[in-house]
Amino acid sequence: MEYVVIALVIVILAVVILGLLAVGRRSRGVDLPPTPRTPPEGGAGGGGPGGERDDSGTITTVPRPGPPTGTVGGDELEVAETVAPPVERPAPAQGRLIRLRARLARSQSTLGKGLLSLLSRDRIDEDTWEEIESALITADVGVGPTQELVERLRTRVRVEGAATADHAREILREELLTLVGPDLDRTLDTARRETNPAVFLVVGVNGTGKTTTVGKLARVLVAEDKDVVLGAADTFRAAAADQLATWGDRVGVPTVRGPEAGDPASVAFDTVKAGVEQEADVVIIDTAGRLHTKTGLMDELGKVKRVIEKQAPVSEVLLVIDATTGQNGLTQARVFSEVVDVTGIVLTKLDSTAKGGIIVAVQRALGVPVKLVGLGEGPDDLAPFEPAAFVDALLGE
Structure with missing residues (x-):
């Protein structure tokens, strides 16, 4: 009898334990439903992409697998999928200045309208000529070019007269265009030399917008179907390389960079x-901003250029000048030109408080043309300089 009782107790305990285990498994989700039948893809009764149909006819969504996961040192690791940002197609560079002429005219037309008003007077006396001269000097044209322009205007008005506003406008437009220099070669030298790309070295003082200019220049060249490589040789400003790489990424252009505070000449060389290795059409090298009065920094810039020329000749040395600095920019320009033989000027911020005469002054000071002008903060607001469009903007046309 004792054995029967013991056996009965054992059976009851076993049943209770099994029942508790079954409940626990269900609460943890271990109990799985029967495996549904999956019809052949595209066959009758198929659940379609991303789904399965069970015996009851209900479609059960099958989640897409997430990113791979794992553990490193006991910590859970999730590897996220990287999606490359879309590459932009910049606006064509041809005709940008014409398209942006209205914006330029709003900030520059004061000079042109003032001169037209003076030249259209019934009687032009010495006081009038002094006012014209003062207006030109105030517009940063410079003393020498101003005297030259006034003398030519005097001669034409004396010979032809300026009885009507239209005639005065015609005379002023022709003489301003001559002063700006319509015959100067303003093209960028993008020609490859045998196996070497064209090399652009971009220089200037602090705060002129060199890195932004390099990024915008890359867009100008990409719009012309050029393969471009950027070089972040401004190793002294912490964010310069990141900023330049961001500009390059937007148009699919690679950026070569070195360690922070590294040797700029080494970055330029690389x-x-x-x-050369990528068979690029143009290489553009951004350099650190430097004061023209700092001899050591200027010597370093000369070193950068010499190191570059061990690989390939430098096609363009572009000096970036903030147009709002006016005549102060001329001193900067002269020193840079002595160190690295500037081939072209880029005037930034020409659409703000700048006075258009600086174009004439800087060209006269250096004997090199303004090749590009910055007309705003947009990514495609760097334009090849076109003298006729600029003069028309001065006159408010």
């Missing part, structure tokens, strides 16, 4: 080397 950039040109990469351009």
